[in-house]
Amino acid sequence: MHIPDGYLGPATSGFFYAAMVPVWMVCSKMVKKTLKAKQVPLLAIGAAFSFVIMMFNVPIPGGSTGHAVGGVLVAILLGPWAATIAITVALVVQALLFGDGGITAIGANCFNMAFVSVFAGYYAYRFLRIRAAANSTRTVFAAGVAAYIGINAAALCAGIEFGLQPLLYHTAAGQPLYCPYGLKVAITTMSGEHLLVFGWIEAIVTALVVKYLQKQDLELLTLNQ
Amino acid sequence: MSALSFFKDALYADAYALKKGFLQSRDPRINVAAILLLIIAVLFVRDTAVLVWLYTFCLLLAACSKINLLFFIKRTWFFIPLFSLFIAVPAVFNFVTPGHPVFMFTLLHHPVTITREGLSGATLFVMRVATSVSLVILLSLTTKHTELLKVLRILKIPQLFVMTLGMCYRYIYLFVEIIEHTHLAIKSRAGTNIKHKKGREIATWSITNLWIRSYHLNNQVYSAMLSRGYRGEPQVLHEFKTTLRDWAWITAAAAISTLSFAVY
Structure with missing residues (x-):
C-alpha cells in the first residue's frame, strides 16, 4: 500500500501534495478545537501505535502472513481528524526512517491511507453502528466491516494512481517511465489482493481489538463519542 | 514478528549520525535542501545511465560520510527496491511490454519473449526507486x-x-x-x-x-x-550555522540536479 518514490510521476506527486494541504489544515484546526491540551500526547501515541501495528505480522491460512494499517482503528479510537494527523505522522516517520513510502509520494500515501481510508472507514463504522451500544456485537461487526471498506477504498485509489502513470508519462515509443502497469492490471492487482487478503486482515485485527477493548477497557472505546 | 529485528536495526542506526563524516558535518538545513533537490532530479530523469550516475554519487556520499557501504546497500535494497524488482519482472515480457525480442523461451508450452523495451523500462523503474530510497535513507542516517x-x-x-x-x-x-x-x-x-x-x-x-x-x-x-x-x-537549544563548505555542497547538488534536468 505504501507508494515509494519513483512509482508516481512529478505532476501526480505534486497534485496529491496540493490536494492534501487543505485536508491537513482543516484537520489541524479541528484537532486544536476538539482535543484538549492535555490530550496532545495522544496524537503522538496514535501515530506511533499505527506505525507499530504495521509491524504485527498476522498469520493467515496457508502459512503466509500480512499486516494491518490501522487507519480505521485509530479513527475509531481518536476520531477521524486526529487519525488523519496521526497516520500522516506515521507515514512521514516511515518514509524518513525506512524509505518505506517515498518523500515525493507522501502526498499520495497520505491521501490514500490518512484521508480516504480513515474517513471512508470511520463514517461506515458510524453508519453501521447507529444506536448500537459500545459493548454490543454490532459494534465489533461494524468495526470489522468499516476497516475492510476503508482499506479497500485506499487500495482502489492506489490502483488508480498506479494505473494512470503509463497513460500520463511515457516515451514517444510508448515505454512507461514510472509504474509500468495500466489501469486494468493495477486496479485488479491492488483491489484483488486487498479484497481477498489484506482487507480481511485489517477487518479481523480491527474487530478483535474492538472486542478486546470492550472486555478490558470499554471507556477507551467511548472517548470519541 | 519477523520484521521486528529489521525495524530495530533501523531505529537504532542513529550511531551513524554522530560520526564526523561529510554529510554529518554539514548544516542539516543545507543537507535537507540538497537531498531534496537530488530526489526531485531523480523523479524527472528519463535516462537509466543518468540514474546510474546519480546512484553512484549517492554511494560516494555515503562512503564520504563514513557509512559502511555493505550496510548501506543492504539497508537500501532490502525492502523497497527488491520489492520493486519483483514488481517489474512481468513488465520485461512481451505480454506486458511488446517490442524487439532479446531472449525467447518456452513456459508451460507457451513461447515467452523478453523484450528490449521491457528490459529498459524495468531497469529505469528499479533504478529510479533504488536511487530515491538510497537518498532518503542517506539523509536519515546522517542527520540526527x-x-x-x-x-x-x-x-x-x-x-x-x-x-x-x-x-x-x-x-x-x-x-x-x-x-x-x-x-x-x-x-x-x-x-x-x-x-x-x-x-x-x-x-x-x-x-x-x-x-x-x-x-x-x-x-x-x-x-x-x-x-x-x-x-x-517546543524550544530548541542549538542554532544552525552555515559555512562556506555548506554552500559549496548545495551548489554541487544544484549543479548535478540541473545537469540531470538538462538530460531530461
Whole structure:
C-alpha cells in the first residue's frame, strides 16, 4: 500500500501534495478545537501505535502472513481528524526512517491511507453502528466491516494512481517511465489482493481489538463519542 | 514478528549520525535542501545511465560520510527496491511490454519473449526507486532526528505536526520494547508452534494491550512535558550555522540536479 518514490510521476506527486494541504489544515484546526491540551500526547501515541501495528505480522491460512494499517482503528479510537494527523505522522516517520513510502509520494500515501481510508472507514463504522451500544456485537461487526471498506477504498485509489502513470508519462515509443502497469492490471492487482487478503486482515485485527477493548477497557472505546 | 529485528536495526542506526563524516558535518538545513533537490532530479530523469550516475554519487556520499557501504546497500535494497524488482519482472515480457525480442523461451508450452523495451523500462523503474530510497535513507542516517525535526519547523511545517512527529519517534522506541517483551513472554510460555487462529488472537490481543498501556501513559507524559517547561511551542537549544563548505555542497547538488534536468 505504501507508494515509494519513483512509482508516481512529478505532476501526480505534486497534485496529491496540493490536494492534501487543505485536508491537513482543516484537520489541524479541528484537532486544536476538539482535543484538549492535555490530550496532545495522544496524537503522538496514535501515530506511533499505527506505525507499530504495521509491524504485527498476522498469520493467515496457508502459512503466509500480512499486516494491518490501522487507519480505521485509530479513527475509531481518536476520531477521524486526529487519525488523519496521526497516520500522516506515521507515514512521514516511515518514509524518513525506512524509505518505506517515498518523500515525493507522501502526498499520495497520505491521501490514500490518512484521508480516504480513515474517513471512508470511520463514517461506515458510524453508519453501521447507529444506536448500537459500545459493548454490543454490532459494534465489533461494524468495526470489522468499516476497516475492510476503508482499506479497500485506499487500495482502489492506489490502483488508480498506479494505473494512470503509463497513460500520463511515457516515451514517444510508448515505454512507461514510472509504474509500468495500466489501469486494468493495477486496479485488479491492488483491489484483488486487498479484497481477498489484506482487507480481511485489517477487518479481523480491527474487530478483535474492538472486542478486546470492550472486555478490558470499554471507556477507551467511548472517548470519541 | 519477523520484521521486528529489521525495524530495530533501523531505529537504532542513529550511531551513524554522530560520526564526523561529510554529510554529518554539514548544516542539516543545507543537507535537507540538497537531498531534496537530488530526489526531485531523480523523479524527472528519463535516462537509466543518468540514474546510474546519480546512484553512484549517492554511494560516494555515503562512503564520504563514513557509512559502511555493505550496510548501506543492504539497508537500501532490502525492502523497497527488491520489492520493486519483483514488481517489474512481468513488465520485461512481451505480454506486458511488446517490442524487439532479446531472449525467447518456452513456459508451460507457451513461447515467452523478453523484450528490449521491457528490459529498459524495468531497469529505469528499479533504478529510479533504488536511487530515491538510497537518498532518503542517506539523509536519515546522517542527520540526527532532533535536527531533522528542527529543519521541518524552519520549513514552516505546522508545530502540531512537528511536535507530534518528535513525540511519535520517541514512543516508537518504547512501543518496540513493549512488543519485544510481550513477544518474548508469549514465546516462552506457548512456544513458536502456534496455529494461525491462535496467532491472530495473540497479535490482536497484543495490539489492544499496547493501546491500553500507551493510553494510560498520556497523563504522565503531559505532566512530564509541563514540568520541563512546555507552554505550547517546543524550544530548541542549538542554532544552525552555515559555512562556506555548506554552500559549496548545495551548489554541487544544484549543479548535478540541473545537469540531470538538462538530460531530461
